[in-house]
Amino acid sequence: MRTPGRTSTRRRTLAAVAVVQFMVSLDLSVVNVGLPQIAADLGFSAVGLTWVIHAYALTFGGLLLLGGKAADRYGRKRVLLLGLGLFGLASFFGGFAQEPGQLVAARAIQGIGAAALAPAALALLTATFPTGRARVRAFGVWSAVNAAGGALGVLIGGLLTEYAGWRWVMFVSVPMAACALALAWRGVAAGPPSVRGGRTDVLGAVLGTAGMTLLVFGIVRTDQYAWTSPTTLTTLAVAAALLAAFVHVERTTAREPLIRLGLFANRSLTGANAYNLLVGAAMAASFYFMSLYLQRVLGTGPALAGVEFLPFAFGVVAGSVLAVKLGYRLAPRTLLVVGGLLAATGFAWFGLISPDGAFITDVLGPSVVAGVGFGLCLGPVVSTATAGVAPHEAGTASGLLSSSRQIGASLGLAVLGTAAQHRTGPTATPEALTDGYALGLTLGAALLVAAALIALTVLRRTSLPVRAEQIDDRDALAARN
Known part of the structure; x- marks a missing residue:
């Protein structure tokens, strides 16, 4: 039986995590629309401007595993607040930047903060809602705000850039961070004392963080250096060597490892991370290609382009609500397969865009279909990846899941963007641009089909949340008697 105090704590925790996730997702996309104004105001070069995005991606993606481990070792609430x-x-300080280096530094520090708070928040959600119907509802809320933040970031970024100035794309996160900080400070339980199993594996942490950061660095720089260039090949080779050394250290260290490699024997965790990587690649590419198609081919302004992303956002929210209702009757694996295939259908429909198209005929329908598909799978993939993980490793599992999404997004933009650029060729006519964007979106559909196949073949069938909750209730009743 749930006490009123426990229910209230759960609600406050969910509210804090929802604000955190919305803020992090928003920040991944809100800055993009303001890049031209940022370049003109601060004097960025064409190459330097990319670091407004890359600085955040590097620190966020490279430090997620370390952030997840810190949450397990030093306490989730403490790391979340930090x-x-x-x-x-x-x-706040990024909004007052007067030169390129100041803004890039602020974006890098934002990434460090996000790498700490994202896995801590997800681990808190996992611990607060371990099983049953409440877990399905909680992850439904999480998935809705996660995707809505990313989609609405384009809208909010366009409106702020056009009517208030680019600095507000930085300032907009300040009140959200303050709100989440207040909610977490007063509403989130501190939790049990962290269990420290031994001395920290400093060498493994250095190797893992350096390898992840260099991997993301090599991928995001493919917009300047081709995949076959010596710069890219050398960077990725060094990253692979560092990660191989990291795996060796984790297997042999006598200290407390950054990641216990035995976690990967959990098929749910491994399959969900592979699924998450592919979905992250497809979703990031969809925002990128559709934003460019709307603005460069259809001639839509940044503010209106943001408005035209709303059907996708509403589709994700609708899919998340539907995932909650279906989650009481269908196994998570089924939702992942259905959601992946539905999103793939929307992407394949996107692949039919034409240079003389329109929002109503070429964008609206596939946006709704793809959005509902994404909404169906976002909550279940997180729930699946953290199911069966020991409580003291929930932060590590959450950091790993966030890492797979971030690396997938970087890979998707780099690989699909390169394919689209090759298809477009040297002449950027509306026809050539449309051909390139259509190819990228079609390849995104193929990634989503592959994700659905992973869910079907790797993940095991699990008992339904309602049935699991009924079993838990019977066990609790037997214990009281």
């Missing part, structure tokens, strides 16, 4: 404070301060 990350929120760092993120809010970086957003």
